[in-house]
Amino acid sequence: MGIQISHLTKVFPNDKGIFDLSFEVNQGEVFGYLGPNGAGKSTTIRHLMGYMKPRTGFAKINGLDCWSNSPEIQKVVGYLPGEIAFFDNMNGLQFLELLGGMRGMKNKKKRDELIERFQFNVKTPIRKMSKGMKQKVGIVAAFMHDPEILILDEPTSGLDPLMQSMFIDLILEEKSEGKTILMSSHIFQEIDRTCDRVGIIRDGRLVAIENVQHLQSIQRKVFDISVRNQEDLEKIKQSGLRILSENELRVKVAVQGEYNHFVKVLAECQINNLDIHAQSLEEIFMHFYEREEKAR
Numbered sequence: 618m619g620i621q622i623s624h625l626t627k628v629f630p631n632d633k634g635i636f637d638l639s640f641e642v643n644q645g646e647v648f649g650y651l652g653p654n655g656a657g658k659s660t661t662i663r664h665l666m667g668y669m670k671p672r673t674g675f676a677k678i679n680g681l682d683c684w685s686n687s688p689e690i691q692k693v694v695g696y697l698p699g700e701i702a703f704f705d706n707m708n709g710l711q712f713l714e715l716l717g718g719m720r721g722m723k724n725k726k727k728r729d730e731l732i733e734r735f736q737f738n739v740k741t742p743i744r745k746m747s748k749g750m751k752q753k754v755g756i757v758a759a760f761m762h763d764p765e766i767l768i769l770d771e772p773t774s775g776l777d778p779l780m781q782s783m784f785i786d787l788i789l790e791e792k793s794e795g796k797t798i799l800m801s802s803h804i805f806q807e808i809d810r811t812c813d814r815v816g817i818i819r820d821g822r823l824v825a826i827e828n829v830q831h832l833q834s835i836q837r838k839v840f841d842i843s844v845r846n847q848e849d850l851e852k853i854k855q856s857g858l859r860i861l862s863e864n865e866l867r868v869k870v871a872v873q874g875e876y877n878h879f880v881k882v883l884a885e886c887q888i889n890n891l892d893i894h895a896q897s898l899e900e901i902f903m904h905f906y907e908r909e910e911k912a913r
């Protein structure tokens with residue numbers, strides 16, 4: 618169960634597309650789908666929603682083929698498109714009512730909670746809404762029927778930092794309720810905080826699948842330490858820790874994964890100040906994004 622993509626291939630007339638993609642999102646897992654512009658994220662997602670027929674391979678949700686069961690898939694999955702097609706002459710509430718009616722949704726509690734939480738005026742005509750406001754309507758539309766599976770195409774695009782953080786909290790809540798979520802994103806911080814695994818796509822091909830916890834464990838941290846006296850500086854230098862630089866009573870130490878020895882050494886010193894710079898997941902991921910210029 619969950620999401621299954623197997624040898625999925627779609628080639629557009631310009632030879633772009635997605636090629637032989639295979640990966641699964643397990644039930645209850647949050648999967649981040651990352652890649653530069655034009656990599657093929659939305660194309661993959663459109664196959665999952667049954668809007669596109671694959672040339673070869675298949676996409677399945679809970680065992681159902683997405684193309685041949687598209688009406689069923691579209692009804693049960695919570696979907697947030699990259700670009701939402703609204704009926705401009707409606708207001709937000711009318712749009713949500715229409716969608717709820719199409720899905721046969723009776724319980725409006727979650728919808729109203731989400732409207733409250735994302736703080737927007739549902740009576741505003743959609744044509745007068747900013748991009749961020751429209752995105753909020755899209756988020757409510759995707760989550761309001763409490764779907765087991767959520768497919769979100771760049772969910773926080775257009776949202777301000779406060780709303781982005783509100784969205785991360787929502788994902789974490791849904792995750793704790795066992796929902797299966799696939800979301801594409803460019804924002805490393807939201808992947809870092811929410812996802813179990815990430816798949817990285819480039820030029821239509823999957824180049825890596827990584828466990829986020831593993832990535833966090835190899836994340837390098839640089840500690841910038843100021844000590845009170847020369848003796849303490851010497852203790853740190855002789856400790857076997859990896860020293861990057863030193864300047865009078867300040868020393869920079871790199872630590873990766875193993876913190877116990879570091880903490881023991883520091884406990885023996887008088888520390889004046891301690892700053893931490895963590896290598897971001899973005900830095901870890903960046904090499905997957907880089908194109909092979911040599912081949913061009």
Ligand SMILES: Nc1ncnc2c1ncn2[C@@H]1O[C@H](COP(=O)(O)OP(=O)(O)OP(=O)(O)O)[C@@H](O)[C@H]1O
Nearest residue numbers: 629630633634652653654655656657658659660661
């Ligand atoms: N209907 C189509 N006809 C022709 N080419 C298409 C079509 N849809 C997508 N493409 C091309 O396929 C490639 C993948 O596009 P896609 O929209 O899936 O990328 P993406 O990873 O979602 O990018 P972004 O981050 O910019 O949204 C791009 O080169 C795009 O131009």
